[in-house]
Amino acid sequence: MAAEHDHATGPVHAAHDGAAAHGEAHAAQEIPELPNVITVLSERYHDHPVVAFLHHYETPFFGILVALFICALFWRFRKPQPLPRGGQNFVELFVEGMDGFVQSVAGHRGRQHVPFIGTLFLYIWFMNLSGLIPGFKSSTSSLNTTIGLAVVVFFYVQWVGIKTQGLLKYFDHLAGSPRGVVGWMLVPLMLPLHVLGEFIKPVSLSLRLGFNVFAEDVLLAVLVGLGLTAGLALHLPVGIPLQAFVVPLVLIFSTVQALVFSLLSTVYIALMSPHGEHH
């Protein structure tokens, strides 16, 4: 599907460099990227202020679109029927699965975090998958989105830590729970280590998610470009859909990355809770 879409924008570039294969890359040096609705609009109406604004903020635009879609989904199923029909089955499956998943990691006390983790998972998952829809872009392939999500997780984890343990216990935990002379002597070593650890968590979360999705998108774009080149070389009216082999992989990895992000967030929350045995 994406190949046809790409082919439609191809002639715009073919007019001046004679190769539709460059349809997804503005210049030879740039990282290939599949066209989306906004880049196509930007090709045609480059000077229009609205289009320029959208082009500048395309990542938040698609992120907000996904958020609105999730809101619409929840609005649609806001009144659950006792006998679930149609889409409600899937929503219940998801909610129950998320409930069991969070409780298996964070224990029974972790149940209060199910709405947060579930929303996080759903949002990231849909943003990852939206890159596969022609004309859309994965917002998570930009570091701006993933850093925002990781910062939200960071503040949530700290807030949970302070709320459930109290401020004193929280700092005690950060200082490595000093007991006795040796414990207090180790505080200058343990405190920076723990504080640094807290700040490295969001960095690694955001980099992992962002660059995984980015790599997937680049892979898809490169394969679409290859398919178009092959189609042109063989004088076919459309490109060869080479990316069809990677789409199942991308589907799996989109899910796994969303799962890993929410799983690690759950683990961080569980570590901050007072009954976290393992730290």
Add this chain to the structure above:
Amino acid sequence: MTYQTMLALSVPLALGLAAMASAFGLSRAVTAAMEAMARQPEAGGQIQTAMIIGCALIEALTIYVLVIAFVLQGKIS
């Protein structure tokens, strides 16, 4: 040999090495998890969760090298 040539040679090599090492690490982690799951199928869920965390942490190392590769890519041309 200009520094661009050196970068163009070493960046893909570094990425390949990192991918190789993390593939080795992933293979060991998944092997151990599979063996444990085969021995105790009732603990499969917990083992799988722990395995995914470990896999994510191992895989992140390759991603860091990928980040560096993208940072250095601009200096090659």
